[in-house]
Amino acid sequence: MRAIFDPSYGLLKALLTPLGVTSPAWMTDSAWGAGAWTLFRRLTLPLLSPVTFFIAITSVIGTFQAFDIIAIMTGGGPGDATTTLSW
16 A cells, blocks of 8 residues: 555646546536545546556555565565564
């Protein structure tokens, strides 16, 4: 989950993506009577899904990259036999 807060692509990209939502789409759907939940579910969520997918995949890749370091240092010890932080 460290990738979500990484300023190079995580939270920054997730916060800036809604700026790509065009206001005519919002205004058109609002004019046709769409509520806040419908706008979020039908317009915002599909536009955020590529960013969410990218952040999830890079988080999984980062987890697998850290696994070998932890496995080598702790020997796969059980429970709290060893505590290792990998940054």
